[in-house]
Amino acid sequence: MLSKLADSTPAMPGLMLASAAGSDSQRTLYPYVTGTSVVGIKYKDGILLAADMGGSYGSTLRYKTVERMKPVGKHSIIGASGELSDFQEIMRYLDELILNDNMWDDGNSLGPKEVLNYLTRVMYNRRNKFNPLWNSLVLGGIKNGKKYLGTVSMIGVHYEDNHVATGFGNHLARPILRDEWHDDMTFEEGVKLLEKCMRVLLYRDRSAVNKLQFHSETLINVNDKLLLLSTAFEWLSKMPKFYTHKQIAKITEEGVTISQPYSLKTFWGFSAFQNPTVGAEGSW
């Protein structure tokens, strides 16, 4: 970049400064293809994350099968809203991080707390260089029985809590969670609560699509034996009743489980929706 500036011979010093703006093409200025809210809660056996599968291109709901949640290592799940290409970049960083961690082969592994703090450092450093990764991330996991749920924003603001959300989720879902979340919810209660949040988001967030993915990280105890990943998956895939576009994923101490996509049931038959323009003729 600097060499390009040196090559151009500006007529006036001012032009030199102006041409520095060319370097803007190297920084993230606006997001282009974005994902909307991610919502996460702690429940009795671990963590549940939910996100829809939409990728918006501005106001167009362009991509409808985008997986915005991914497992990270043995113990964590990450969910992202914001620029999807930056999320893919973050996944590359994390893949390298986990790979190096595994290469030690020494019985130690990075847990969710370590991963979130690593991401915080990455996000904050990029923000300092005025070239942010335009994402809000939710990171949840369970390690040695200890549950962890946290979030970090594109400018590096991070915190942990029993329930977190990104984007519109903060405004629409968190109030519901503040009222109705409690400690030691069962898996069914957790899913139901998250579905309630996602339904509100579907009604009110214009970037939401009715195709959800749930991720959960949990310890499933069946006859005092931990359910293996594949068994858990099957059990989960039998669970949801409306079974087309939503995905629930669960992470046990053993691993991550992702359900098939399915949709929420929605109701549009409210009387106020019939003849909506009756009070204001000509409007739409």
Next chain:
Amino acid sequence: MFRNQYDTDVTTWSPAGRLFQVEYAMEAVKQGSAAIGLRSKTHVVLACVNKASSELSSHQKKIFKVDDHIGVAIAGLTADGRVLSRYMRNECINYSYTYESPLPVGRLVCTQRSWKRPYGVGLLIGGLDESGAHLYYNCPSGNYFEYQAFAIGSRSQAAKTYLERKFETFVDSSRENLIKDALFALRETLQGEKLTSSNCTIAVLGIGEAFSTLDQETVQRLINEFEVVGEDPPAEAAAAPDQSDGAEPGPAAAAADDDDQETPAADQGAAPMDI
């Protein structure tokens, strides 16, 4: 080893496939005053002999805290030891800053760099990670090994002999007994000279207990306890508040209590070395 034409440079191999400079560096470790390390499942004890060069000077510090959960004892060129300690502290702090989590000790031990000359110091590194307490020995060659117990420095063979006899008991040893074994082993290296709190240093770290160096009073008390065979050691509760950081958890102190009622008998059975 005698001087030969292949020993000038650390980058020169001898025809026999030896790096003499590295071997000479390992000799430097053998000249340093003794350092001993032992570990149980939950604790690591580091002990070293402190020789002051004269009555007027203070003795050199040979045990360093690297992090709350990692400590190192050195033997050899203490200046090199300090350089390495600073490097290790740096690594630990950087890791903690990025991951908000303590650096697993096994990932710290591969640190030797091949600059102009090898470091002339051996490191006994005690630390914790997810799988419990660990003790490593890092030598100037860059190799490192994990040990249940080890001794380095001058006259360390005497300590090693003692440790070899008793190491099988260390795994489940209580904290107090581990410290006593360390002092026993240390006494071996003094070959007749009296062991007092002014010529040795002891440091402990463990699960739930941050790294700390025992103060002179505690050390002297512990020495007195085993010098007089047959005397019942005082209640363990007295020992716990003496630690500077990380309070000894209650159950551990109680457990140590139970152990100690038995150990006077055990100590009498395994009679102190009469060499």
